[in-house]
Structure formats: C-alpha cells, structure tokens
Amino acid sequence: MIARSPHRTDTEVAFRTRGVTKVYQMGEVQVHALRGIDLELYKGEFVVLLGPSGSGKSTLLNILGGLDVPTSGTVNYEDHDLSTFREAVLTRYRREHVGFVFQFYNLIPSLTARENVALVTEIATNPMPPDEALALVNLSDRLDHFPAQLSGGEQQRVAIARAIAKRPDVLLCDEPTGALDISTGIVVLEALARVNRDLGTTTAVITHNVAIAGMADRVIRLSDGRIADIEINSSRQSPAELSW
Amino acid sequence: MRALHHKLWRDLWQLRGQSLAITAVLASGVACYLMFMSTLDSLLLSRDLYYSENRFAEIFVPIKRAPESVARRLRMIDGVDKVDTRVMAPLTIDIEGFREPVVGTVTSIPDHGEPLLNRLYLRAGRSIEQGHNDEIIISEAFAKAHAMNPGDRLGVIINGKRKQLRIVGTGGSPEFIHQLRPGGMFPDYERYGILWMGRTALANAYDMEGAFNYAVLTLTRDADEQGVIDRIDDILKPYGGIGAFAREYQPSHQFLAQELDQLENLSGLFPIIFLGVAAFLLHTVVTRLVSTQREQIAALKAFGYSNVSVSAHYLQLIMLIVLAGIVLGIAAGAWLGTLLSAIYVEYFRLPFLRFELHPLRIAQASVITIITGLLGTLAAVRAIARLKPAEAMRPVAPARYHTTLIEELGFQRLLSTPTRMILRNLGHKPVKSLMSILGIALAVGMLMTGRFQENTINYMMDVHYGLSQREDLAVGFSEATSRRALTELESLRGVDYGEPVRNVPARLRYQHREYRVYISAFEPGAIIKRLVDSDLNIVELPGDGIVLNDYLAREILHIESGQPLTVEILEGSMPIRQIPVTALIRQDLGVGAYMDLDALNRLIGDGDVISGAYLYIDEKYADEIYRHLKERPRVVGSVIRTQEIENFHRTMDESMLFWTFVATLFAVVIAVGVVYNSARITLTERSRELASLRVLGYTRGEISYILLGELALLTLVAMPPGLWFGRALCGYIASSIGNEMYRVPLVLEPATYAFAALVVLVASAVSALLVRRRLDALDLIEVLKTKD
Known part of the structure; x- marks a missing residue:
C-alpha cells in the first residue's frame, strides 16, 4: 500500500510501523524500550532521530534495520514484513536493501579500504565498483590502506562507502560522528548528505547531537520509548553550516 | 580474595570447552606415560616375583649325558649356590583328532617333592605322585590350546618308544614363560607342548638312568658369573657339554627382557608429544584470556591488588586445568595400564599379574605436567605482571595487517575478499598458525603409528615367508x-x-x-x-x-x-x-x-x-x-x-589392535584439542568482525566460511608435514625396537596415510561444527555499540 506524505506528497512510504513495542528481559527486570511507535519514513528523505540514552532510538533503528524484531506491532518496509522472526528473511532484507554505518566503524582490520567495500559489493546484486564508492566519500587516494593506517574520520568514511556501495534503499547510521571530532564529523556528515542527495537513499541517523538535526528533512524526537515530537525542517542546512 | 575466587570459577566456567580440551590433552599425556610405566613396572614386578617364588635358575647347562655324581663337582665350584640336575627330552605328541604333528619338550621333576630350581606352579590338578610312572603335568597354554584337563590321557613318543601318559596337572615354570619350539619363530601353543614327568620315569624312557643331560644352577651373591661358566664347561667337556650360558641368554628370559626394553624405549616418546601440545594450547588460551581481560587486570591493579596476587589468580586458573588433567590422566592411565598389562600377561603367558601403579610414577607424571603447564603459560603470566594499570585501561591499538605473500605473488585476483581475510588472519599471527599446524601434524603422525605395526609386520611376513x-x-x-x-x-x-x-x-x-x-x-x-x-x-x-x-x-x-x-x-x-x-x-x-x-x-x-x-x-x-x-x-x-x-598373527594381533585403538584415541584428543581451541580463540578474536558482516547482510553460511575456512586451511596445510612427521615417527619407533627376534623395517601402506589424514579431517570437522553452532548466537546488536 502506498501512502502519501503529509508534507512531500510526491514521495512514497518506505517504512511503516504500527503499535511497535519492544520489551527486554534484563535478568528479573523488564525494560520497555519502545512503548508503541506509529511512524512512516518516506523514500529519499533524511531523518534524524534524537533522544537521550534509553529513549529507544537505537532499538527502533535496529528494528528498522532487520537486526531485531518488535515484541508486538508491525513493521513493514515496502512489502517486506520486518516483524518476522525468520532469520533468513531478515538477513536477505539487510543484504538487499540496508546499508549500516556504525559508531565504531566496524571495519575489518585485515582488509584494505577497497576490500572492506568489496566485502559488501561481492554479495550485492547491483553494486557500484568499490573505487567509485570510495570516490564518493573522497577517499580515492586511500584505496589500499588498512584500517590501522587510516584516521578515525577516514575509517568512518570507508564505512559509509561500504554501506552505500551496494546502492541500498536505506542507510541507517547509529551515532556516525559519535567517536569523531567536529571537523572530521562534518566531513563524514557531508558524505552522508551527498549520498542522500545523489543516490536518493533514504537515510536515518541516530544522534545525541542536536546540531545535526539541521541537515534533516524531518527530526523525530524520542523519549521513554515513545515519539515525543516530529519536526519538519523547511530547509535543510549543509553540514558545513551546522553549529555544534 | 574471596571475590577473586568467584571470578576464578566463573572464568573457568566461561572457558569450559577450551579447558576441557586442554585437560584432555594433558590427561592423555599423563595417561600414556602411566600406561607404559605401570605396565612396565607391573610386568617387571610380576616377572621378578614369579622368578623368585619359583627359584628361577641363573646358569643353564645343556650336555649330552653325565653321571649324577658329576653334579657334586658342579656344587663344589666357587660361587655356585644351588645345583639341580634333570633330564630333558624332545618328544612327539599324538593328540586324537588333531591332524598335524605336535612336538614338545619334556623336563624331569623329582619323583616327589618340588624341584630345587625352576619350580612349577600348578594351575589345575596336582603334582605327580611317586611310583606312578605315567603321570605328567602339561603347560597351561598347551592344555588350553587343546582343551585338555587333568585326567585326560596323552600318547607320546619318547626316544622312539610309544607311551600312554596321564595328565594329572597343568601349570608352568619361569623357564618356559615364552614357549618357543626349536626352529620356530613365534609361540605355537597348539603344536608345541611343554611337559613335566617324574625323573625315574623319564630317565627310563630316555636311557638316562643315574645320569642327567641338563643342569641348572644359582650363584652366590658375589660369584664371578663368567668364571663359573668357564669352570662348568671345563668339567662337562668330557660329557658332551655344549656350553653353559647365563640367564640373559635363556630364550624365554631373553624374549621377555627384549620386549620390556622396547616398551621402555617407547614410553617416553608419546607423553612428550602430548605435553608439548598441551603447553602450546595453554599458552594460546591464557594469552587470549589475558588480552580480553586487560581492563579487568588493570582495574584489579588500580584497586591495589599486587602483581603477585593478580598473577597468582591466573596461575590458579591454569593449575586447576593442569590438576584436572593430572587426575583424569591418572585414572585413565591406571585403566589403560591394566588393559595393556593384561595383554602383555597373555602375550608372555605370565601365570599372574601383580598390577602396580607406583606412587613415584604418579609423582613423576604430576611434576612433569605441572612444569609443562607453567612453561606454557609463563609468557602470559609475565605479561600480566608487566601490564601498567593506566596503559591497560586504554584500548589496544588496532592490529596492523599486511597482504600475504600468496597475494603478492599475483594470486590476489583469484581470491575472494573472505578468502583474503582468512589468509591475512593466519599471516597476522604466524607463530600461532604454525603451532596449530604443528599440533595437527602431530596428531596425523601419531595416527600413523597406530597402523604402522600392522603394515610393517605384513611386509616382514611377506618377505620372510614369501x-x-x-x-x-x-x-x-x-x-x-x-x-x-x-x-x-x-x-x-x-x-x-x-x-x-x-x-x-x-x-x-x-x-x-x-x-x-x-x-x-x-x-x-x-x-x-x-x-x-x-x-x-x-x-x-x-x-x-x-x-x-x-x-x-x-x-x-x-x-x-x-x-x-x-x-x-x-x-x-x-x-x-x-x-x-x-x-x-x-x-x-x-x-x-x-x-x-x-x-x-x-x-x-x-x-x-x-x-x-x-x-x-x-x-x-x-x-x-x-x-x-x-x-x-x-x-x-x-x-x-x-x-x-x-601363530605370528595370534601373537601380535591383540597388541596391535590395542595400540591402534590407543593411538587413534590419543591422536583424536590432540586433533580435537588443537582445532577446537584454535576455533574458539579465532571465534573470540573475530566475533565482532563476523557479527559486523552479519549486520551487513552476510548469511551464517558465509561467515562460517571465514571462521571455518581458517581451520580447514590450517588442517589441510598440516597434512603434508603431518604425514612426513608420521613417517619419521614410525622410523624412530622402527629403529628403537629392533632386537634379536625381529627388526622392524619402515613400511607404510598408502591406506595408512589415508587413514591418518581422514581421522584428523573428521576430528577437525567435528570440532569446527561444535564452534559453528556458536556463530548462530552472535549478538548483532552488541557489536554496533561496543568498541573492540
């Protein structure tokens, strides 16, 4: 089913969640990470998820990324049912549609930048060449460097190149600048913005950093497992314009 | 210290799989050593007890015929303690329903009372009675081979004369533990019989009235053995003496002594292999443990625990594993020792076994094993002591990897990215990879020894009899x-x-x-x-x-x-x-x-x-x-x-089968120990990487390839050196067990190589699958949040 966005009527819905809850059993304590999330994410939009620790933003991202399943409620990506418990289905979903960028990059230390990207392009159906993906993040001169030979910002850009090389439909980023200084963080955010702009990849970024919200189409604030507020930016700032 | 103790037990529980594997390897080493040593000690003890209880002679004197009075002259020789004379005769035995010719040796015993030397033990029936000239005792092995019992009759030809004799007892003597017919290579209990008969009856039958054709002697404590032998030869020359000889040349004794020597030669070899492998495994596991617990170690030190108490904490963990290995090894060694001893007792036909697992042997095994444990973990424990708290709180610098030689040679294009990961991971820790290869190779080699005996014996038989x-x-x-x-x-x-x-x-x-x-x-x-x-x-x-x-x-x-x-x-x-x-x-x-x-x-x-x-x-x-x-x-x-x-096969088959069983068991323990540990350590080292790959859309099968491919490669690379090592090991065994009865040529059939390779491949595959299951439990969400 295709629904219309209230603010971007030309855009199709990518994700739709209804009544999503997530309860973790931590020893003898039940932790309610999500307490009923109803949300649509639209194709090609850039969303920033804000919220304090424990607000449920990571849990939501994990569920959208097919890494976790809700305790109750439904999650759909186009015609994929992500509330399923079937591991193989979720793996295929991740493989075909999702690009991940992690706070700690999670590069494979034994592979060069190019090979880290190739790791993903080798299993993708319609990937771009690894060199092209690395060019998109301005790393053409670092193709054969191992992670230990790269700075933090460069490692994160390799991770972004790895995430986008398969031309994913969605790019999910969990604190992508969390381990970086300001100037490096801006370079990384610019890479994300460029990918979103040039490839039209739906992008969701989790962050503590309120400043990043300026570059989003929409800013979704979570608090205590619920959506507290959704803010629509009338105009997106470029990362260089952000003030931290 | 109580909190540390809790940590100790929990760490051990966390490491239970790997600890168990190391314990098994250590236990195998201890068991192997104790098996050989307890068998050796028990056989020596049993033999010596048998010799002394039955007064086994020290000098043996075959002659043609001498009057009984000559015995007195032998007794007079300086250094001679006791002299016993007797008649020995070859005979042909007719056993009803048994088509082939049976021969034997009959030895006289006094008409009443026991012989002075080389006394008989009776297994069944009674000794002969004076005046009953047709009574005989036959060897237990011969009786068993033909299912004969006291009361049965036996037709024999002695000195060309037929006689009907009556079996009154079965038994043996230390002189005929190993019963080898003249001209025969191997014991044949069906076609060669040992009999005892009253002196008067045998002398009558063999024309030896008032005479003897064999004397046996013991010596006084300080006697000059060669001097006594020379003197005996001088005295008996006129009576057709063909040369007295000492116990060391007595065929039965010689056979036993040589076999026991071989057992001793082999007893050190295998335990050394096990302990070497165990030391390596302990080293890798403890090194890994220390590196994953860097921050904990730093925290403990920051709280004020001393280097000594922190090191002692890890040493206790190691010692628990070592002690478990020792205890298990003692139990397994005692069990295998009784099995092997029983096989040897049957093989040697000793009348009884006094099994002994000497505390000294247990102490030796324990000390050697503890030293092995300490040597294996020395480097890791020193690293603990050297770790500065502030330094340990910081994360380890990212590891620097390099492209491997194979890739630089131009094969890079042929290799998929996961395959490159495998190669670089192995190349990143070359010593660990080499040691794993060595460990697997040792297992392959050890397996070959299990079948080597059979191969070489078949070959020897082919050459000798073909x-x-x-x-x-x-x-x-x-x-x-x-x-x-x-x-x-x-x-x-x-x-x-x-x-x-x-x-x-x-x-x-x-x-x-x-x-x-x-x-x-x-x-x-x-x-x-x-x-x-x-x-x-x-x-x-x-x-x-x-x-x-x-x-x-x-x-x-x-x-x-x-x-x-x-x-x-x-x-x-x-x-x-x-x-x-x-x-x-x-x-x-x-x-x-x-x-x-x-x-x-x-x-x-x-x-x-x-x-x-x-x-x-x-x-x-x-x-x-x-x-x-x-x-x-x-x-x-x-x-x-x-x-x-x-006969040869009957003599050897059981012991060969036993050794094949033991060698296979031990080799599997090594193979599983090395592969499983290697897999577990690789898993902990790579779990973050592998989980990241899963997040990126790799399937379980695909990440299994990266983990298990590494193990498969190690195993495959270990095959050629393993087979080479097996050949060398068999060569060493062959060279160390040559004696007068047989020399062992180095012959290995292709099937033996294949067997060794196959068993190790299967053992590796099983260990790999055990670890494979853990991949399914990887926490994908955790890796997104944590820094390595």
Missing part, C-alpha cells in the same frame, strides 16, 4: 642323519619336492664378542630356502665361508663382510675354525648364520648328513603326510609355514 622361507613344511630330525631320510620323505605321496638342511648349534666369536646361534646349511641353488639381501635380491651361498644376517654381524658381533669369524661348532667333534664372512644378508626375523651344506659337513667331519628338510607338499595329501611323520620316531619337529604365519 621370498626366503618358502617351504610348506619344515621337518626336523632328532639327530644328524643320512641324506636317505630326505629321499624317503620325497617318496611319500604328496611330497612334490624337498631340500636338505642341517642346523647345528655353534658359538660365533669375533674379537671379544660372541653369540650362540644355529648355523643353517643348505645346498647352493636351493629354491625353497633362499637368502635375500637388503634390496630383496637373492644371495647365492658361497662354496666356502659363512653368510650372516646384518643384525647378527653389525649389531651383535660387529663384523663386516670379508673379515674372519671364529666358529665353534657345539656338536659332534666340536671343531673350532676361522671362517671368512662372505656376505651379509637382510633378515627382519631372527638372527641367522648360513653355510654351504657340504662345507659344513666337511668342517664337522661326520659324513654327508642332514638334520632336517624343507618340503613342498600338495595340500590334498597333507593329512597323509602328517600321519606318516607322526609315525617316524626320528622326526622331532615339523613346522608348517601357514601355521607359523597364523
């Missing part, structure tokens, strides 16, 4: 006899062809070394009995001179071809001559000296005579031929080749 000793039937006469005896044998229906042979006892001397052996003489151009050199070519008998087998020449006499050998014939006129050694031949079984028949007869000067014959017979007429042989009083022995081969 190329050299090719008769269907070997017939021995009671004394040298004219060649007409051969013609008579050849005239029997079913005898296709015969060759003469003369075997005479002789003493061979070169420089200060000497050895007693039967010289075997036959005709040049013989086709049944042939001599074979080390390349399996046929060696022709020289007209003059003597041919020795290489073991006798090189290991015993230290003589080479072309040098003169002093030959003292211990029969007839007992001539002594210098005879050149003209060739050395290869012979894996027994020791032998060979001459041309005519040359030997000329040397002895008692005419053109023979002492036996080798025959080719037609199996159809075998029964008829055996019947004829039974009726010929002068025929005292006949060896049927196929049965000799069977």
Whole structure:
C-alpha cells in the first residue's frame, strides 16, 4: 500500500510501523524500550532521530534495520514484513536493501579500504565498483590502506562507502560522528548528505547531537520509548553550516 | 580474595570447552606415560616375583649325558649356590583328532617333592605322585590350546618308544614363560607342548638312568658369573657339554627382557608429544584470556591488588586445568595400564599379574605436567605482571595487517575478499598458525603409528615367508642323519619336492664378542630356502665361508663382510675354525648364520648328513603326510609355514589392535584439542568482525566460511608435514625396537596415510561444527555499540 506524505506528497512510504513495542528481559527486570511507535519514513528523505540514552532510538533503528524484531506491532518496509522472526528473511532484507554505518566503524582490520567495500559489493546484486564508492566519500587516494593506517574520520568514511556501495534503499547510521571530532564529523556528515542527495537513499541517523538535526528533512524526537515530537525542517542546512 | 575466587570459577566456567580440551590433552599425556610405566613396572614386578617364588635358575647347562655324581663337582665350584640336575627330552605328541604333528619338550621333576630350581606352579590338578610312572603335568597354554584337563590321557613318543601318559596337572615354570619350539619363530601353543614327568620315569624312557643331560644352577651373591661358566664347561667337556650360558641368554628370559626394553624405549616418546601440545594450547588460551581481560587486570591493579596476587589468580586458573588433567590422566592411565598389562600377561603367558601403579610414577607424571603447564603459560603470566594499570585501561591499538605473500605473488585476483581475510588472519599471527599446524601434524603422525605395526609386520611376513622361507613344511630330525631320510620323505605321496638342511648349534666369536646361534646349511641353488639381501635380491651361498644376517654381524658381533669369524661348532667333534664372512644378508626375523651344506659337513667331519628338510607338499595329501611323520620316531619337529604365519598373527594381533585403538584415541584428543581451541580463540578474536558482516547482510553460511575456512586451511596445510612427521615417527619407533627376534623395517601402506589424514579431517570437522553452532548466537546488536 502506498501512502502519501503529509508534507512531500510526491514521495512514497518506505517504512511503516504500527503499535511497535519492544520489551527486554534484563535478568528479573523488564525494560520497555519502545512503548508503541506509529511512524512512516518516506523514500529519499533524511531523518534524524534524537533522544537521550534509553529513549529507544537505537532499538527502533535496529528494528528498522532487520537486526531485531518488535515484541508486538508491525513493521513493514515496502512489502517486506520486518516483524518476522525468520532469520533468513531478515538477513536477505539487510543484504538487499540496508546499508549500516556504525559508531565504531566496524571495519575489518585485515582488509584494505577497497576490500572492506568489496566485502559488501561481492554479495550485492547491483553494486557500484568499490573505487567509485570510495570516490564518493573522497577517499580515492586511500584505496589500499588498512584500517590501522587510516584516521578515525577516514575509517568512518570507508564505512559509509561500504554501506552505500551496494546502492541500498536505506542507510541507517547509529551515532556516525559519535567517536569523531567536529571537523572530521562534518566531513563524514557531508558524505552522508551527498549520498542522500545523489543516490536518493533514504537515510536515518541516530544522534545525541542536536546540531545535526539541521541537515534533516524531518527530526523525530524520542523519549521513554515513545515519539515525543516530529519536526519538519523547511530547509535543510549543509553540514558545513551546522553549529555544534 | 574471596571475590577473586568467584571470578576464578566463573572464568573457568566461561572457558569450559577450551579447558576441557586442554585437560584432555594433558590427561592423555599423563595417561600414556602411566600406561607404559605401570605396565612396565607391573610386568617387571610380576616377572621378578614369579622368578623368585619359583627359584628361577641363573646358569643353564645343556650336555649330552653325565653321571649324577658329576653334579657334586658342579656344587663344589666357587660361587655356585644351588645345583639341580634333570633330564630333558624332545618328544612327539599324538593328540586324537588333531591332524598335524605336535612336538614338545619334556623336563624331569623329582619323583616327589618340588624341584630345587625352576619350580612349577600348578594351575589345575596336582603334582605327580611317586611310583606312578605315567603321570605328567602339561603347560597351561598347551592344555588350553587343546582343551585338555587333568585326567585326560596323552600318547607320546619318547626316544622312539610309544607311551600312554596321564595328565594329572597343568601349570608352568619361569623357564618356559615364552614357549618357543626349536626352529620356530613365534609361540605355537597348539603344536608345541611343554611337559613335566617324574625323573625315574623319564630317565627310563630316555636311557638316562643315574645320569642327567641338563643342569641348572644359582650363584652366590658375589660369584664371578663368567668364571663359573668357564669352570662348568671345563668339567662337562668330557660329557658332551655344549656350553653353559647365563640367564640373559635363556630364550624365554631373553624374549621377555627384549620386549620390556622396547616398551621402555617407547614410553617416553608419546607423553612428550602430548605435553608439548598441551603447553602450546595453554599458552594460546591464557594469552587470549589475558588480552580480553586487560581492563579487568588493570582495574584489579588500580584497586591495589599486587602483581603477585593478580598473577597468582591466573596461575590458579591454569593449575586447576593442569590438576584436572593430572587426575583424569591418572585414572585413565591406571585403566589403560591394566588393559595393556593384561595383554602383555597373555602375550608372555605370565601365570599372574601383580598390577602396580607406583606412587613415584604418579609423582613423576604430576611434576612433569605441572612444569609443562607453567612453561606454557609463563609468557602470559609475565605479561600480566608487566601490564601498567593506566596503559591497560586504554584500548589496544588496532592490529596492523599486511597482504600475504600468496597475494603478492599475483594470486590476489583469484581470491575472494573472505578468502583474503582468512589468509591475512593466519599471516597476522604466524607463530600461532604454525603451532596449530604443528599440533595437527602431530596428531596425523601419531595416527600413523597406530597402523604402522600392522603394515610393517605384513611386509616382514611377506618377505620372510614369501621370498626366503618358502617351504610348506619344515621337518626336523632328532639327530644328524643320512641324506636317505630326505629321499624317503620325497617318496611319500604328496611330497612334490624337498631340500636338505642341517642346523647345528655353534658359538660365533669375533674379537671379544660372541653369540650362540644355529648355523643353517643348505645346498647352493636351493629354491625353497633362499637368502635375500637388503634390496630383496637373492644371495647365492658361497662354496666356502659363512653368510650372516646384518643384525647378527653389525649389531651383535660387529663384523663386516670379508673379515674372519671364529666358529665353534657345539656338536659332534666340536671343531673350532676361522671362517671368512662372505656376505651379509637382510633378515627382519631372527638372527641367522648360513653355510654351504657340504662345507659344513666337511668342517664337522661326520659324513654327508642332514638334520632336517624343507618340503613342498600338495595340500590334498597333507593329512597323509602328517600321519606318516607322526609315525617316524626320528622326526622331532615339523613346522608348517601357514601355521607359523597364523601363530605370528595370534601373537601380535591383540597388541596391535590395542595400540591402534590407543593411538587413534590419543591422536583424536590432540586433533580435537588443537582445532577446537584454535576455533574458539579465532571465534573470540573475530566475533565482532563476523557479527559486523552479519549486520551487513552476510548469511551464517558465509561467515562460517571465514571462521571455518581458517581451520580447514590450517588442517589441510598440516597434512603434508603431518604425514612426513608420521613417517619419521614410525622410523624412530622402527629403529628403537629392533632386537634379536625381529627388526622392524619402515613400511607404510598408502591406506595408512589415508587413514591418518581422514581421522584428523573428521576430528577437525567435528570440532569446527561444535564452534559453528556458536556463530548462530552472535549478538548483532552488541557489536554496533561496543568498541573492540
């Protein structure tokens, strides 16, 4: 089913969640990470998820990324049912549609930048060449460097190149600048913005950093497992314009 | 310290799989050592107990015939303690319903009371009674082979005369623990019997009234053994003495001693392999543990725990694993020791076993194992002590990887990215990879030893009985006899062809070394009995001179071809001559000296005579031929080749099977220990990487390839050195167990290589699958949040 966005009527819905809850059993304590999330994410939009620790933003991202399943409620990506418990289905979903960028990059230390990207392009159906993906993040001169030979910002850009090389439909980023200084963080955010702009990849970024919200189409604030507020930016700032 | 103790137990529980694998390897080493040592100790103890309880003689004196009064002169010799005289006679035994000829040796015992030396133990029935001339005791093994019991009757021919005898008891004596018929290679309890009979009855039957033909002696504590032997030989020369000999040359004792020597030679080898592997495994596991617990170690130190107490904490963990290995090893060693001892007791036919697992052996094994544990973990524990708290709180710098040599050689394009990961991970820790390969290779090698015995023995049998000793039937006469005896044998229906042979006892001397052996003489151009050199070519008998087998020449006499050998014939006129050694031949079984028949007869000067014959017979007429042989009083022995081969297998099969079982078990423990540990450590090292890949869309199968591919590669790379090592190990075993009974050539069949490779592959696959299951439980969400 295709629904219309209230603010971007030309855009199709990518994700739709209804009544999503997530309860973790931590020893003898039940932790309610999500307490009923109803949300649509639209194709090609850039969303920033804000919220304090424990607000449920990571849990939501994990569920959208097919890494976790809700305790109750439904999650759909186009015609994929992500509330399923079937591991193989979720793996295929991740493989075909999702690009991940992690706070700690999670590069494979034994592979060069190019090979880290190739790791993903080798299993993708319609990937771009690894060199092209690395060019998109301005790393053409670092193709054969191992992670230990790269700075933090460069490692994160390799991770972004790895995430986008398969031309994913969605790019999910969990604190992508969390381990970086300001100037490096801006370079990384610019890479994300460029990918979103040039490839039209739906992008969701989790962050503590309120400043990043300026570059989003929409800013979704979570608090205590619920959506507290959704803010629509009338105009997106470029990362260089952000003030931290 | 109580909180640390909790941590200790929890760490151990966390590491239970790997700890168990290391414990198993350590336990195997301890078990292997204790198995060999307890068997050795128990056999020695049992043998010595048997010897002393039954008063086993120290000097053995075969002669032709001496009046009983001579015994007094023997007793007078300085250094002689006790002297016992007796009559010994060869005999033919007729067992109803058993078609083949059976021969035996009968030894006299006093008409009443026990012999002074070489006393009998009775297993069943009673001893003989005075005045009952037809009563005999037979050896337990012979009785068992024919299911004979006290009360049964037995027909025998002694000295050409038929007698009906009655079995009153079964038993044995230390003299005949190993019962080998003259001319036989291996014990044959069906066709060779040991009997005991009253002195009067046997003397009557063998024309030895008032005389003896065998004396046995013991010595006083400070006696000069060689001096006594020389004196005995002087006294008995007029009575046909053919040379007294010490216990070390007594066939049964010699056999036991050699087998026990071999057991001792092997007992050190395998435990060393296990302990080496265990040390390596401990090293890798503890090193990994310390690196994952860097922050904990730093925190402990920051709280004020001293280097000593933190190091002691990890040492306790190691020692718990080591102690578990020792305890398990002692239990397994005791169990395997009783199994192996039981096999040897059966093999040696010892009447009883006093199993002993000496506390000293347990102490030795424990100390060696603890030292191994400490050596294996020294580096890791030192790293703990060196770790500065502030330094340890910081994360470890990211590891620097490099492209591997294989990639640089231009094969990079052929390799997928996961394959490159495998290669670089292995290349990143070359020492660990090499040690894993070495460990797996050791397992492969050890497996080969399990089947090596069987391979080499089959080969030895093929060479010996296929190329050299090719008769269907070997017939021995009671004394040298004219060649007409051969013609008579050849005239029997079913005898296709015969060759003469003369075997005479002789003493061979070169420089200060000497050895007693039967010289075997036959005709040049013989086709049944042939001599074979080390390349399996046929060696022709020289007209003059003597041919020795290489073991006798090189290991015993230290003589080479072309040098003169002093030959003292211990029969007839007992001539002594210098005879050149003209060739050395290869012979894996027994020791032998060979001459041309005519040359030997000329040397002895008692005419053109023979002492036996080798025959080719037609199996159809075998029964008829055996019947004829039974009726010929002068025929005292006949060896049927196929049965000799069977005897050998019966002697060896059980112990070979046992060793194959033990070696396989131990090798699997090593293979699983190495592969499983390697897999677990790789898993902890790579779990973050692998989970990241799963997040990126890799399937379980695909990430399994990266983890298991590494193990598969290690295992495959270990195969060639493993097979090479196995060959070397078997070569070492072969070289260390050569003795006068047999030498072991290094023969390994392709199936043995395949078996070793296959078992290790399967063991590796199983261990890999155990770890594979853990991949399914990888926490994908955790890796997104944590820094390595």
